Amino acid sequence: MTDLEALDLDFVQLGGTGLQTSELQFGTWRFGKETEEGNVEIDEARAHELLDAYEQAGGRYIDTADVYGGGKSEEWIGDWLEDRDRERYTIASKIYWQIRDGDPNSRGTNRKNLRHRTEKILERLDTDYVDVLYIHRWDDQTSAREMMKTLNALVEEGKVQYLGASTLRPNAWKVAKANEIARAEGWEQFTVLQPRYNLVDREIEGDYLEMARHEERAVCPWSPLGQGFLTGKYSRADGLTGESRAVEDSRFENNYLNETNFDVHDELDAVAEEVDATPAQAALAWLMHRDGVTAPIVGARTVEQLEENLAAAEIDLSDEQVERLAEAKGGPYAGL
Template identity: 80%
Template sequence: MTQSLENADLDFEPLGRTGIHTSELQFGTWRFGRTTEAGNLEITEERAHELLDAYADAGGRYIDTADVYGGGDSERWIGDWLDERERERYTIASKIYWRIRDGDPNSVGTNRKNLRHRLEALLERLDTDYVDVLYIHRWDDETPTRELLKTLNGFVESGMVHYLGASTMRPNAWKVAEANAIAEANGWEPFTVLQPRYNLVDREIEGDYLEFARERGLAICPWSPLGQGFLTGKYSREADLPTDSRVAESSRFRESYLTEENFDVHDELDAVAAEVDASPAQVALAWLLHRDGVSAPIIGARTVEQLEENLAAASIELSAEQVERLTAAKAGPYQGL
């Protein structure tokens, strides 16, 4: 069973201590313009706009992208879509890090030259004067932290960026803490939004990372909330792996997700899903929404139907006992956080 999206508009929630409020679930657009290994376009511009329409119609206002998604097409398509809407009503986040030009060592990382060029280019693609959250997509050990923070602070002071974020970074809370200490000492803008992987079976941030974020009021916006599809019920102990699944063909996916421990977690997930008359995916998302400190998990979808199923998770109420059972099904570094 799945919960219906009917009468389940998304609520607005605080984005950490930024002071702004935005949707409790955000829409991730990494599939926009992506070419599969078979050479097919995973999501076309027409489908992308249909998905954005469905998200907005459900009350969604938080859209996540990156300048490398679809070779820039993700941002272009979002920008075209925003042209017909009121920009101020939406929280737009993008990310910078990965190499964009072969043979150019300055087109990767967070050096000042790369950041400045990339920010200008992504704003042009999005057809907007600013992004609400600018993430560094990965940490760059070759760029001094002070240089990074000074450059990012300049973006905020110029009005091109409202808030700063750090994506992935697991489980290196100390790097964010060090960066924010440098920012505070110099009167610069700190990182206020974090984007780690976090779900029922990927629990590595539980411990110093999650505790640090909670204590400092930093927003945690998890990516991969469904464990690359594992938590949707798509896989089972007995069944053969789908031959058309990219992740199913990956030995890393099999070793990371298709384990007896994770299937035990899924058993508990299935049990709670049956109790609340919802799908496993919806309950996995609802568990994240019940976690203290978590803001706006990033959901994705290939079809409007998938998106609507995921969005309906916001209407699911889990009891404290159900949340505890799901939490206890697999221990993180510190159980009970």
């Protein structure tokens, strides 16, 4: 088992902001999440154990959303922070998904929804502000001007420190458009981006990453292990081994369980063996070595899984190994 205190995660610059972030951020999307059988994937006691372990390893960046666990994720984080110095932690949350049946205004980034839900986020976290507020998706029903003006007001009121945009792949132009409106008006811009990105999901390579580099936007990828595909629990012969809900998910099978991705995994296994790491650790290390990536977001069901993921910060890949992994997927951006 990894000595968590010995890890001592480093801090890295959060893009062009003045904020420092942990080199691996902790994602809490499983906190309070109910399975189809009605079981809770991670209850409050386990959530606090995981937060304790992350803190012990030197982690200080906690990522959540107002829909995770129906709000329980934020509540449990708030309870955990109660006996700690809030200022030592960076807390990020997100807004978008509809929260009340029959009420279309409880979805998206309209002014009414943004303001109401920001207040509820602060109540659940029991804090005066969040460090980063993301839009969880792009809302085509609300103008970019209305959204950016409202978000800017939340910053000016001290309820939000920085703005982020999650999962806008591969539409870099939408972020650029919103930021250009904000720039022209002297409003706060999106400075943190949270796309899906890993060894087999490479859609942000090209315009999205180039925009982020040019504009000095932080890039904090979610799903760095491809929904578990890059952990080694899948095989060509069996399709699925180990614990996963994805066995019943045909979309997952179509997106991940194919020959191209297994070829990538073969190269991942080879590099992992070379550096005495697990496939998950090598996959995370690749992202951490990737130009333009600020800090991947890791999650876990157990403390042991979290320890394994955080230990990726100790793995040093050579330029040749980083390139081999990039080229395993192929495509026009493999060499980026």
